[in-house]
Amino acid sequence: MKHFKHTRRAALLSMLLTSGYLIGCSQQPTNQAKPQDATATTNAYYQNPVIGGDYPDPSVLRVGKDYYMTHSSFDYYPGLLVWHSTDLVNWKRIAFALNKNVGSVWAPDLIKHNDTYYIYFPANGNNWVVTARSPEGPWSEPVDLNLKGFIDPGHVVGPDDKRYLYLSKGYIIQLADDGLSTVGEPIEGYAGWQFPKEWSTECFCLESPKSTVRNGYYYQTVAEGGTAGPATSHMVVSGRAKSPLGPWENSPYNPVIHTESRKDRWWSQGHGTLVDDVNGNWWIMYHGYEKDYHTLGRQTLMLPIEWTKDDWFRVPEGVKSSEPIRKPAGATSVSTEDSLSDDFSGQQLGLQWQAFKEHPSERVEIKNGKLVLKAKGTSFENSSPLLVNAADQKYEIQVAYTLDEGATAGLTLYYNEQGNVRISVDANQFTVYNQQNRKISEKNELGRHGYLRILNDENEVSFYYSQDGKDWTRVERTIYASGFNHNIFGRFLSLRAGLFAFGEGKVTFDNFVYRKL
Structure with missing residues (x-):
């Protein structure tokens, strides 16, 4: 890539x-000579x-x-x-x-x-x-x-x-x-x-x-x-x-x-x-x-x-x-490339994460290289998802999950409580939603542990689950998400990517990956 x-x-x-x-x-x-090679060009200019x-x-x-x-x-x-x-x-x-x-x-x-x-x-x-x-x-x-x-x-x-x-x-x-x-x-x-x-x-x-x-x-x-x-x-x-x-x-x-x-x-x-x-x-x-x-x-x-x-x-x-x-004058010493992924190996939640409408500190624990997220609310609409600021026209997100009994977890592309798409998993099924509307469900034969994935290909969004994070099953629905913006929903927000958990108990997440495509 x-x-x-x-x-x-x-x-x-x-x-x-x-x-x-x-x-x-x-x-x-002032006119200047064009750089002689791609590396020099890329280093001298920004986009x-x-x-x-x-x-x-x-x-x-x-x-x-x-x-x-x-x-x-x-x-x-x-x-x-x-x-x-x-x-x-x-x-x-x-x-x-x-x-x-x-x-x-x-x-x-x-x-x-x-x-x-x-x-x-x-x-x-x-x-x-x-x-x-x-x-x-x-x-x-x-x-x-x-x-x-x-x-x-x-x-x-x-x-x-x-x-x-x-x-x-x-x-x-x-x-x-x-x-x-x-x-x-x-x-x-x-x-x-x-x-x-x-x-x-x-x-x-x-x-x-x-x-x-x-x-x-x-x-x-x-x-x-x-x-x-x-x-x-x-x-x-x-x-x-x-x-x-x-x-x-x-x-x-x-x-x-x-x-x-x-x-x-x-x-x-x-x-x-x-x-x-x-x-x-x-x-x-x-x-x-x-x-x-x-x-x-x-x-x-x-x-x-x-x-x-x-x-x-x-x-x-x-x-x-x-x-x-x-480029401006000044030495380059920092980079934001690939900075939205999180393997949860630190002592606390990374600075790429924010929660919607509440501070996540009381719900989040970083333990043994995993994120333990306390479930919040009785439905997705009041779950206050944990989000990163998606930055690309094409990207995918994926994560491993382990459910407590009574918990529902998932991945979401989230504008606000009304404007969102998501894939959720509980003890019984995987379900894809567009806003508050259930689009399709499939029986959960993986138990309480597995992997979830969302692919956003220029606003065409598809959803996947896996037992091992290698072989993926696609849930047969694609949602076109270009309308999730301020001109439709107001509030000056954006379609962010992240995790949610609601119901009872906790959900353990491992190795959240955000990958630009």
Whole structure:
């Protein structure tokens, strides 16, 4: 598979790359010689997505030679996954910043102020903050800012060291010096950029204000147009001021990022954060849906940024999110390849796992190289599956199981309680479900131990069971799963892959495999 992947990428690059981009402050793209071999080409360029799967609303921070990032975590706990990178392309999970359930967690802002890291985030109509002395944690309990009616807080510090949060709908509120409470009431700020009314969008929806301070200007990078819906809905726009409180002027390069056509590979591109690399080049991290694969959610994308002579930023002409792009500066030291599988050989549950709507700690035990999962609820709908963030157009998952008496176990591709497909096993039968509807059952002649497998082939999903994990029996049903996405079910989620157990007792799982095909 790896050989095929590299060969295919080399062929694509051979067609598309007659020149590279030398990106830097106030520089235009410069022609470069094409690399002479596939290895050199692959090492010099990256291809979006930077992080595949549902990692939307990225907030990224550089500290020296290190980069840290977090995203919306919605209804999955533990929440606010923190990533580390040294090159902006290869990322490694390092911690969860939120262990207390405060509701569905939306677009956060990860910042460092003095010697403390802060993550500001909205959840269930309120706004919160967690703090730590290191991105690896430990992170504090969430602090309630008592700031309701706004989402997507973005932190900024003024020239007098006063701290503020930029908010949705263009508002601003002052923070206390410690950043753990607000001062006064929200005031009006940047009103955004009015895109043409003929454009096909969901709404105006000014949100996700992120701050950059450079050369005496305070920039807000915001999202408009709505986060899903039509292909051309979302966008990144920018405004700037000489003061953190305005007055504001709009960028002449708005929208900085926008899907132009439903023919494009990446749809609803928006919600950007600027970051500079160790050589002073600038980049924007943002998200987008992949055409025909909304089930994967909004994936993390990256484009280079150039600064004009009059201090505006834009994506260099000719650079496209669907084509290979020269990598940022920085040494590669981490990789996320094959990081969703788990043989349960560690001391605790891996950072790839989250449970739906609850923290899994009270139900999970790692014992003798196996995962022991306490059954929850009387049906699948209230079982709170344990999930990983599926990242590919084609993949399979499989696991070995051992059932306690009275337990039902299974594998699922899961959007929410209503939107899901699954194969379950109990003492009597194997059953395939599409949402709440049973599709087919077969008698369980394997007893309480066996193997389960799900194959997702470009949204065509099939189901298998086995006695030994080698010879598989296919349950004769294929489910087309492309509709499990926000445009159908709402809630901004994705179709994730994982395990469930309900009924009585426990289920022991061994060697969970996620394999890209």
